[in-house]
Every structure is written in structure tokens, then in C-alpha cells.
Amino acid sequence: MNKLRFSLLALAAIALGTVVLGGVVLADDDDDKRGGRRAPDVMPVEFALYQSECGSCHFAFQPGFLPARSWRQLMGGLADHFGDSAELAADDRQAIEAYLVTNAADRVAGRRSAKFMQSIGRDTPLRITEVRYFRSKHDEVPARLLKHEQIGSFSNCIACHTRAEQGSYAEREIRIPGIGRWED
Numbered sequence: 001m002n003k004l005r006f007s008l009l010a011l012a013a014i015a016l017g018t019v020v021l022g023g024v025v026l027a028d029d030d031d032d033k034r035g036g037r038r039a040p041d042v043m044p045v046e047f048a049l050y051q052s053e054c055g056s057c058h059f060a061f062q063p064g065f066l067p068a069r070s071w072r073q074l075m076g077g078l079a080d081h082f083g084d085s086a087e088l089a090a091d092d093r094q095a096i097e098a099y100l101v102t103n104a105a106d107r108v109a110g111r112r113s114a115k116f117m118q119s120i121g122r123d124t125p126l127r128i129t130e131v132r133y134f135r136s137k138h139d140e141v142p143a144r145l146l147k148h149e150q151i152g153s154f155s156n157c158i159a160c161h162t163r164a165e166q167g168s169y170a171e172r173e174i175r176i177p178g179i180g181r182w183e184d
């Protein structure tokens with residue numbers, strides 16, 4: 001390779017690196033009003049066993065919304081899981097708990113997980129929807145909207161957040177059944 005070609009390549013690599021890094025830094029921001037696609041709020045679920053076992057009754061919540069201690073406690077009480085039995089074979093239970101703990105809000109980087117942790121402090125919530133930060137983000141959603149047959153409760157993230165499965169909760173991706181786009 002001649003010298004000129006090499007330095008052009010190096011320049012291209014630096015430029016690409018800057019774009020990638022820039023994207024990550026911008027994506028960390030809370031609002032998405034500037035448009036363009038930002039990085040996910042939380043790491044999407046990529047563990048098939050978790051998806052199938054814990055995503056059968058409801059949306060498979062991303063582990064980055066609760067601390068490791070919450071997931072441990074939740075996984076220790078599956079016989080009475082919010083009034084249902086969600087019991088699993090011991091090896092599946094262990095594998096899922098390990099996945100949740102490793103990717104918990106206090107174990108991974110990410111601005112949204114950090115915000116949940118700040119709000120949780122030393123508590124051990126078993127519900128994402130009871131975390132103060134979650135409530136503050138949803139306090140403008142009137143309770144009557146939840147009665148829509150396609151929603152039911154705030155636990156049904158995917159009913160309103162069209163890209164929840166991708167770990168993306170951006171405002172412009174929200175479509176509320178019975179209402180449509182969310183404008184505040």
C-alpha cells in the first residue's frame with residue numbers, strides 16, 4: 001500500500017470513530033427532540049430462555065430497570081409471583097437469575113439504568129412501575145387511559161412504547177392505544 005492511500009484510510013478510520021463516539025455521547029441525553037435515532041435506553045433482551053420463560057405472561061422487562069438485589073428477590077419468590085405461580089426448573093431459574101443479575105441496573109452502564117438507580121437508592125423494589133423515576137416519567141398519563149383493552153396497566157410497556165423490545169423508549173416512538181402519538 002502506498003503512503004497516500006494509507007493516510008487516507010487512517011483519516012477515514014478516525015472520522016468514522018468520531019461519528020460512532022459522537023453518537024454514543026449524544027444518545028446518552030434524556031430527550032430526543034433533536035431527531036435522529038439514539039442508542040437504546042436499556043440493553044435489549046438477547047437471552048432466548050429469559051424471553052420465552054419470562055415473556056409469556058407479559059413483556060420481558062429489560063434487566064437494566066432494576067438492581068441485582070431486586071432480581072434476586074423476585075427470582076427467589078416465583079411460587080407467588082404477584083399472585084401467579086411462575087415457577088421454573090432449578091437450572092432454568094439459575095440461568096435466568098444469573099442473566100438478570102449480570103445485566104441489572106447497578107451492574108451495567110447506561111444513562112437510563114443510572115437514573116433508575118439514583119431514584120431507587122437503597123430500596124429493593126419488585127416493580128419497575130413503582131420506582132419514583134418511572135412514576136415521574138408517567139405522571140402525565142391519566143389512569144383512565146390504562147383501561148383500554150390493549151393496555152391494562154403500566155406493566156404493559158409494549159402497549160405504548162412501540163420499540164420497547166429494542167430497549168428504546170423514546171418519546172417520539174410512543175403510540176398510546178385509543179390516543180395515538182404522545183404530545184406533551
Ligand code: HEC
Pocket residue numbers: 053054055056057058061074078081082084085086096126127128129130153154155156
Ligand atoms: C404465569 C404468568 C407469569 C410469568 C410466567 C411471569 N410473570 Fe412476571 N408478572 C406476572 C403478573 C400477573 C404480574 C403483575 C402484572 C400487573 O400488575 O399488571 C407480573 C409482574 C412482573 C414484574 C413487575 C412489573 C411492573 O409492574 O413493574 C416483574 C419485574 C416481573 N413480573 C418479572 C418476571 C420474571 C423475571 C419472570 C420470569 C422468571 C416472570 N415475571 C414470569 C405474571 C407472570
Ligand code: HEC
Pocket residue numbers: 030031032041065112128129137138141145146151153154155156157158159160161169170171174176182184
Ligand atoms: C399507557 C402507555 C404507557 C405504558 C404502558 C408505559 N409507558 Fe413509558 N411512557 C409513556 C409516556 C406517555 C411517556 C412520557 C413521554 C414524555 O412525555 O417524556 C413515557 C416515558 C417513558 C420513559 C422515559 C422516556 C424519555 O425519553 O424520557 C421510559 C424509560 C419509559 N416510559 C419506560 C417504560 C417502561 C419500562 C414501561 C413498562 C414497565 C412503560 N414505560 C410503560 C407511556 C407509557
